[in-house]
Amino acid sequence: MIGLGRMGGNMRERLRAAGHEVVGYDPRPEVSDVASLAELAGALAAPRVVWVMVPSGEPTRNTVATLATTLEPGDLVIDGGNSRYTDDQPNAALLDAHGIGYVDCGVSGGIWGKDNGYGLMAGGEPEHIERAMPVFDALRPEGMREEGFAHAGPVGAGHFAKMVHNGIEYGLMQAYAEGFELMEASELITDVPGVIQAWSRGTVVRSWLLDLLVDALKEDPRLDQLEGWVDDSGEGRWTIEEAIAHAVPLPVISAALFARFSSRQAESPAMKAVAALRQQFGGHAVKKSGPAGAPGDKAGPSSGGGSTQQ
Amino acid sequence: MIGLGRMGGNMRERLRAAGHEVVGYDPRPEVSDVASLAELAGALAAPRVVWVMVPSGEPTRNTVATLATTLEPGDLVIDGGNSRYTDDQPNAALLDAHGIGYVDCGVSGGIWGKDNGYGLMAGGEPEHIERAMPVFDALRPEGMREEGFAHAGPVGAGHFAKMVHNGIEYGLMQAYAEGFELMEASELITDVPGVIQAWSRGTVVRSWLLDLLVDALKEDPRLDQLEGWVDDSGEGRWTIEEAIAHAVPLPVISAALFARFSSRQAESPAMKAVAALRQQFGGHAVKKSGPAGAPGDKAGPSSGGGSTQQ
């Protein structure tokens, strides 16, 4: 196991708990079992299965490149990180030139996976998948294999499936969030956290994300402790790009992504432009930058009417 | 129990299974226990609790109006249908003038509720809620009351919460659906139903709706038996209207609603207008109505290039 952060560290523990022998490597000596990738290779008998769990992009590509010359023919590398699926074919080809197999595996479950098991989507050749199956079985949730693991297709399919999974996740989260906001805005709902908790069982919208929202609202019923600032980590963007490449309309997932972009803007150049246009044609109220106040932030549209709005 | 359709009929069974005495009325004599609302009132000792489970709008309003003169002071009416929350205050006022109480209750769970229990969101005065609590407890899923029932607020709050629930439901369904389509469009994913089933456990996107999608794909792996035609039943529309009234942005839920509208259009006047514009300024290819063919339906954008697109 290469990379012992929140995901990799937990996965090492889950694998060990299932009886697997695991050697972990991480640049931080306090969590690492070995001092280098070479030492990691030396600590395992061939044929090895090496799980890479490091940040996507450059770090993962570099790790794979190092493994190509550190491992031996017959070994197998699994990239379980959030790599873009387009990295998989090059990685597989590089390793294949050294006789090393490659599987990409999307992993979902977050910090809960250690106990619950991780949902897994793997891409690669059937013989490689089969060899790694004991690892997958240890990582996935207990129960039917088919409900926590899929061989999604050839190399790249695992990360592609994970990318789509995360795109869906963006849409799901935004849907709940919009409902939360609308109930918060209503005078009628006097117990928003209670309503959301009541959706936990029996309803059509029950889900694990809903359970997490219930938990969050128990800690902070109006989410006063948080700012409405939301990062994104690539998969949502890639999902839209992939949709564009295939001419697939994704109005919901793209709206969820754009809402995150907007959430991180202190000021919107686009909305400045709209304000400028309204001022130009109608002399509408705008907010000038600076310490001075604004024309008021109210839910109702300005009455505008005959005198200014036309 | 007034209204013994798929929902009301199942709820009668669930209530009886919990030991409640239930008299059901439905205009269809083959399912009804009594021949009229008057007979229903006569069959129950006062104070009665009458659950109305008929189509929203006119039918529910008419039923409530009839009950106002059929029931007695001290009785309680619960509207468990999908009424718009704006109907609740008038209904409550009408009944109150006759000394009859009123509670609105959003009910979620579909045809599965008979066995799983129904998620419930109620609006009304505390004493009315309390009186109806044994009924709510019989209908909701077993387990903690708070996970299947909420007293959401005053009269109207139950239907408001149910409206938001359904709005969220639109967004969730569309998010899964977009992900399904993108995987279908990809050459990489060779087992789309398998990937979706693998999300059942451990992943961030696991949910009851996902489980239903897994079931649907088991029956029909590419959904070949269905058309992409999706009805809507009011709550999604009301959710958007309510958001507009409160100046709450709902990009995801509105996109989901509009996707349903589009799905029902054999032909889009808007897209005709776009086609007309492109033809006007660039001589771009359009599809003329009629038996003749089209310029080809391909994923890649037309190369257009220097010669036509500008």
Place this chain on the structure above:
Amino acid sequence: MIGLGRMGGNMRERLRAAGHEVVGYDPRPEVSDVASLAELAGALAAPRVVWVMVPSGEPTRNTVATLATTLEPGDLVIDGGNSRYTDDQPNAALLDAHGIGYVDCGVSGGIWGKDNGYGLMAGGEPEHIERAMPVFDALRPEGMREEGFAHAGPVGAGHFAKMVHNGIEYGLMQAYAEGFELMEASELITDVPGVIQAWSRGTVVRSWLLDLLVDALKEDPRLDQLEGWVDDSGEGRWTIEEAIAHAVPLPVISAALFARFSSRQAESPAMKAVAALRQQFGGHAVKKSGPAGAPGDKAGPSSGGGSTQQ
């Protein structure tokens, strides 16, 4: 002319410049020609044409109600304000009961209409339209009547057309604004105002709104003087509501409206909920409310990778 604000005052001038006799009434004595509606009626010989140009909603409805008892049979009232079209039939019926005609007229052109003329869309019975035609001809731009005036349909059609006009306007403005923001975000475009000005002639996107954006950027090349805060005045909301009533998908116009809603939020409850969810499942960075700093506002997605994002 009742209501001598920015619109009504300018229209009085334009009508007088065209040789019409106009008596203006406004509650502000410094701009009003008469002291009351009764005095206004007395100052004109029957049959009168009275143009109402006051804020929509209550003020317009009240003015019409007053005119119903102030004017005489055979007179004609034109509501040129931004009333919702659903107000028109009640207004017409009220006046009709007194033998007074009614026309609703959408007016576009803003503060520029005094010199350029106003685009007009009228609803009402043909004989009423015909009687008011000299007024319409004086207000509309010079040139072909058909290019600045339409009899859109029966009572209500004028305001309906104006509502749609404004809905389109929201979409157009947002489209330009998004393009502006993208160019601002790019390192490549060194002269954003110059590019936008270069679109003024010959291009597909040339328009009056574009000309106004050019003017605004001349005054303030990066719009530093403005905040991205944009009000809305009803028509955009009504357009969406009308679309919902007709099951017409309006993804662009609704997105433009929601962008305005978002622009006025100091904090988004929805995005707080998304942040809360991400924190729950992945331990992702969030911004806590308060004076402390944020995890950085950057364009690139956080690398996240194997350690945290899953």
Place this chain on the structure above:
Amino acid sequence: MIGLGRMGGNMRERLRAAGHEVVGYDPRPEVSDVASLAELAGALAAPRVVWVMVPSGEPTRNTVATLATTLEPGDLVIDGGNSRYTDDQPNAALLDAHGIGYVDCGVSGGIWGKDNGYGLMAGGEPEHIERAMPVFDALRPEGMREEGFAHAGPVGAGHFAKMVHNGIEYGLMQAYAEGFELMEASELITDVPGVIQAWSRGTVVRSWLLDLLVDALKEDPRLDQLEGWVDDSGEGRWTIEEAIAHAVPLPVISAALFARFSSRQAESPAMKAVAALRQQFGGHAVKKSGPAGAPGDKAGPSSGGGSTQQ
């Protein structure tokens, strides 16, 4: 002038009308002035200015590569096609290695440009722009240079600006189209083409695209001759991709692009999935594929109500 299609052919004419000596090359001998690129080079005295107006992507890249070895140091190549801006730096570097200059120029105006002039956005080094200025001046509309031409920035900026221009164009067209559809759906508007024509002057939404819509509706008042099928030619897709790269929210332009994608789908896999889900949880009506009919295509939501929708 290389490439004598609808754009290049017209531009050759406009340049000649302005007194420029132009040699045109096209693979179709019936429109070409010379038989090959070599012959074209031979027909012009150095230093040459060569305008490339061929389809974007491979054809343009190939043409530039050929010119690199056909032209001489000191010559200048202008790519006026719809190339993606990311092609420009490689093209410029390739030519620079041969001492040849490069300018990218976005060109807008469609088939109308021959008479109206073309809106131009150029990217490149100042000395190259200056050398080409007589060409730009002949192609752009008459009037102020700044209103039809901009030096947008370094190499790539011209095509970047054109890409954004086209993205905006998508949004503008969709906004008008949505308004058209809503008026078509309304019973109130009895003269939709008349209303749209009345917007031609004085209104806030007047534009060249609106004028084109007026023309289209004169030919076909309800657009019965067209199908709602709309192609896209790359720039809209690139605009979204660029926005994603810069974390810029583009809700309107993306909605317009997705509407085009949807317009080309005979059947939507996503909406099949939503239909499947509704059937699973509620037994809702779906449309089975095949000759049998549908549950009716109506504007109003199905009453659903208590019996099925929950």
